[in-house]
Amino acid sequence: MRQEIEVIRQILDGDTESFRLLVERYERPVIRMIRNITNDIESCEDIAQDVFFTAYRKLASFDPVRGNFSTWLFTITRNKSINAMKKKRALSMSELPEEGDSHNPYDEVAEKEFFRRLDSALSKLPSRQKRVFVLAELEKLPYEEIAQIEGVRVGTIKSRINRAKKRLRTSFKVFKGDIS
Amino acid sequence: MKIDEVYGAWKDEKVRIDIRESFSDEVMCKIYQYEQGRGGLLFDRQQIVEFIYSHRLVRVVLVAAAGIAGFVRIAFVVFMFLAS
Incomplete structure (x- = not known):
């Protein structure tokens, strides 16, 4: 947790490459969650890319006091999954x-x-x-x-x-x- | 095999996942492209829109400001009409 916050601080300080650590850590649960919620095997990785991209852009709004990074990321995943389901009945x-x-x-x-x-x-x-x-x-x-x-x-x-x-x-x- | 064992096997299957190896590279590539595009802009239009969408107070202030501006404009036109 502390390590994660340190990584996030580095990213916000301009070390973009550090974001790869977060992607590699969470890619599996995020893709799996999207796949199982949407049943969309073909586009779940594309949706997951969008999740990480959004997470990167909104990283400054993540507040460690309010919860874990994983919770924050899974909330984005949930919202993207819902949007994907609305767009297409998988x-x-x-x-x-x-x-x-x-x-x-x-x-x-x-x-x-x-x-x-x-x-x-x-x-x-x-x-x-x-x-x-x-x-x-x-x-x-x-x-x-x-x-x-x-x-x-x-x-x-x-x-x-x-x-x-x-x-x-x-x-x-x-x-x-x-x-x- | 008991039914709960089959249920457990089904859950295991749902958890198993194969991801293309280039996944993280693709995400990072997208992010670097975004950063490159953002570098030249003083204001990121998308970020401004997202900022407005994510802050209720900002939306309220913007709508109120637009309302006041509209009202002042109409009042000015009415005043000019009556004055002439």
């Missing part, structure tokens, strides 16, 4: 593969079917629930940080995650078992 329902008929999760085919159903269920989640699910379950961010990114209370985040899991769970009534 994966329309007609593009989703046909549903299969497998009910047995104990073989490879059924596992693929399970994955496909989960992908489909995730893409059908309301945008707010999907973002929170991605941040909590896939990025493993603490609820407090997600609350800061989303600009809501921790209780709201918990409730959105519960609702997202419930929706995912109901998509799999055909399978025996449960989602923890």
